[in-house]
Structure formats: C-alpha cells, structure tokens
Amino acid sequence: MEKLLYLEEHVSCKKYLPNILVGFKYCQLIENSILKEHNKDYHHLIFFLKGEALISCNEYRDRSIKSNEFVLIPKSADFSCKIVAAADIVIFTFDRFVGVCNKLELQSLAYYRNKIQYNFEPTIICPPLEQFLSIVVEYLQSGMNCRHMHEIKLLELFLxxxxxxxxxxxxNLFHPIIGKSMDFRSLILENYLKVEHVDDLARIVGMGRTSFNNKFREEFGTSPHQWILKQKAKHIRFKLAEPGSTLSDIMRLYKFNSATHFTRFCKQQFGCTPSELLRQLHTEE
Structure with missing residues (x-):
C-alpha cells in the first residue's frame, strides 16, 4: 500500500470524513461475525471482494453471496448478514442518484424493471469495477477519506x-428503487416507516391527498394504504423470524393497540394467527 503524504493536512481539512454517511467504507470481517453496517435512511451497495455470507433482505431470507458479487439494500429494508467465510467488503452508501445523466438513464430502466421477476439475486463484479474497488480500498486504507474523494468516486462508480x-x-440490481419518478419513490421509501397516516406521507412529499394518491398508484401500482400494509407485513415477518422475537415485541414495535387488532392484521396479510405465523417461521429454520 502506498503511503499517503501530508496526512495531517488531509485529517485537519474540514472536508475530511472520519465517519462516513454517504460514500465508501471498507470492512474486513471474520467467519461467523455479523455485518451491522446498515442505516435505514440510505441505500447501500455491498460489494464482496472476497469471502462468503448469508444475507437476508426483507422477504428474501439467507441468500448466499460470494467473492466478486454485490447486492443493493434499499432504504428502510430489514437486513441481516452473517459471514460464512472471512470477508473483505466495500459498502457504498448513498441517498439518491447523482447527476442528471445518471438519474435520467436509471429512471429509464423502469421499462425493464416491469419485465423482471425480482428475486434479490447478487450481481457479478465485472473486471473494470473490480479494479475500481481495489483503488477505493487503497485510498481508504491510506487515510484519503475526504469528501472530494468520495464524490469523485461516486460519479465514477455510476459511470x-x-x-x-x-x-x-x-x-435487476436497482429494482426496488427505480421507477418513473425516482425522487418520489425515494421519499416514500425513506419515510413510510416514520409516519402513522397516509396524509403524513402526502405532506412530506408536498402534495394534496388526491394528487398524492394518483401519483402513488402510478408509481407503485396500488393505493398508498394497501402498499403500506404489505410493507408492514414484510417487516413483521422478518422480525418474527429473528431468534428471540416475541409477539408482544412486534405489537409494541409496530403500534398495534390490542391483540385483537394484531390477530386481525395477521389473518388478513398471512392467512393465519400471529402464533401460527411464529410457529411456521421457526419451523422453516
């Protein structure tokens, strides 16, 4: 590894980023450890340079990911990652697509998105991307952690x-976050877990309820209320599958005001009672 010259000048610069929110991060993880780097307010591309892991994301459980593969974890997704073989990982965290060209190009993928049966399959790291990630790791390990570097490399990555x-x-890679109106979709993904009513989402987006409902249906293919119920069901299923989860924990976390309310929700979304669902999930393990 090349030594970074004048390290003090880099560290003392106001653009230096000791704690990364948006940008690149390099991790080395041992076998049987857990990857915990996950802020639900952002999207994450996780690149496995070497190693192997089992990744769960929302309804997709224990998917294998190996060396030279990467996946997208979208905003607000439930996520877990157990390292099966010692791994070197680059995590790229971002909010929205930067640059007009990137945004328009990726927004145009909505046509292809609608033809794909999405299954959370990893994407292969191609040779140019592998070389790019190697350089990013070199920069990070040398201490070159300024905002300018992350901004430049962000643009290069999308190129x-x-x-x-x-x-x-x-x-297929960006399936959960691309659509006809990506800024609108991004705001929904970022905020739907934080609100209690559809009206709150409409206010965040800056639209009246009728216009919001029409825009939402155009983007997601269903009403805001029905979509939020389905997302809530995915989160509940994920949480219940975690070791040690209890029905009372889930009721409290997702603000069910009574056992009757929770039972009615589970019967509507899963076709069974909460206790039956919990048994099913633990049997699947």
Whole structure:
C-alpha cells in the first residue's frame, strides 16, 4: 500500500470524513461475525471482494453471496448478514442518484424493471469495477477519506455501472428503487416507516391527498394504504423470524393497540394467527 503524504493536512481539512454517511467504507470481517453496517435512511451497495455470507433482505431470507458479487439494500429494508467465510467488503452508501445523466438513464430502466421477476439475486463484479474497488480500498486504507474523494468516486462508480452492465442487469440490481419518478419513490421509501397516516406521507412529499394518491398508484401500482400494509407485513415477518422475537415485541414495535387488532392484521396479510405465523417461521429454520 502506498503511503499517503501530508496526512495531517488531509485529517485537519474540514472536508475530511472520519465517519462516513454517504460514500465508501471498507470492512474486513471474520467467519461467523455479523455485518451491522446498515442505516435505514440510505441505500447501500455491498460489494464482496472476497469471502462468503448469508444475507437476508426483507422477504428474501439467507441468500448466499460470494467473492466478486454485490447486492443493493434499499432504504428502510430489514437486513441481516452473517459471514460464512472471512470477508473483505466495500459498502457504498448513498441517498439518491447523482447527476442528471445518471438519474435520467436509471429512471429509464423502469421499462425493464416491469419485465423482471425480482428475486434479490447478487450481481457479478465485472473486471473494470473490480479494479475500481481495489483503488477505493487503497485510498481508504491510506487515510484519503475526504469528501472530494468520495464524490469523485461516486460519479465514477455510476459511470462504470452504466458503461459495463446491460440495462436488464441494472434494472435487476436497482429494482426496488427505480421507477418513473425516482425522487418520489425515494421519499416514500425513506419515510413510510416514520409516519402513522397516509396524509403524513402526502405532506412530506408536498402534495394534496388526491394528487398524492394518483401519483402513488402510478408509481407503485396500488393505493398508498394497501402498499403500506404489505410493507408492514414484510417487516413483521422478518422480525418474527429473528431468534428471540416475541409477539408482544412486534405489537409494541409496530403500534398495534390490542391483540385483537394484531390477530386481525395477521389473518388478513398471512392467512393465519400471529402464533401460527411464529410457529411456521421457526419451523422453516
């Protein structure tokens, strides 16, 4: 590894980022450890340079990911990652797509998105992307952690994705977060867990209820109320599958005001009672 010159100048600069929110991070994890780097307010691309893990994301459980593969974890997703074999990982955290070209190009993938049966399958790291990630790791390990570096590499990453991956591959990778109106979709993904009513979401987006409902249906193909119920069901299923989860924990976390209310919800969404669902999930393990 090349030594970074004038390290003090980098560290003392106001653009230096000791704690990364948006940008790149390098992790080395031992076998049987758990990857915990996950802020639900952001999207995350997780690149496995080497190693192997079992990743769960929302309804997709224990998917294998190996060396030279990467996946997208979207905003607000439930996520867990157990390292099966010692791993070197680069995590790229971002909010929205930067640059007009990137945004328009990726927004155009909505056409391909609608033709894909999404199954949370990892994408292969192509040789140019592998070289790019190697350089990013070199920079991070040397201490070059300024905002300018992250901004430059962010733009380069999307240039590589657009240049060396087919549209169908990109549509599959970014499937949860691309659509006709990506800013609108991003705001919904970021905030739906934080509100109690559809009206609150409409206010965040800055639209009246009728216009919001129409826009939402155009983007997600269903009403806001029905979509939020389905997302809530996915989160509940994920949480109940975790070791040690209890029905009372779930009721408290997702603000069910009575056992009757929770039972009615589970019968509508899962076709069974909460206790039956809990038994099913633990049997699947």
């Amino acid at each position: 590589l994705l657009r240049g060396f991956y087919k549209k169908e591959e990109l549509a």
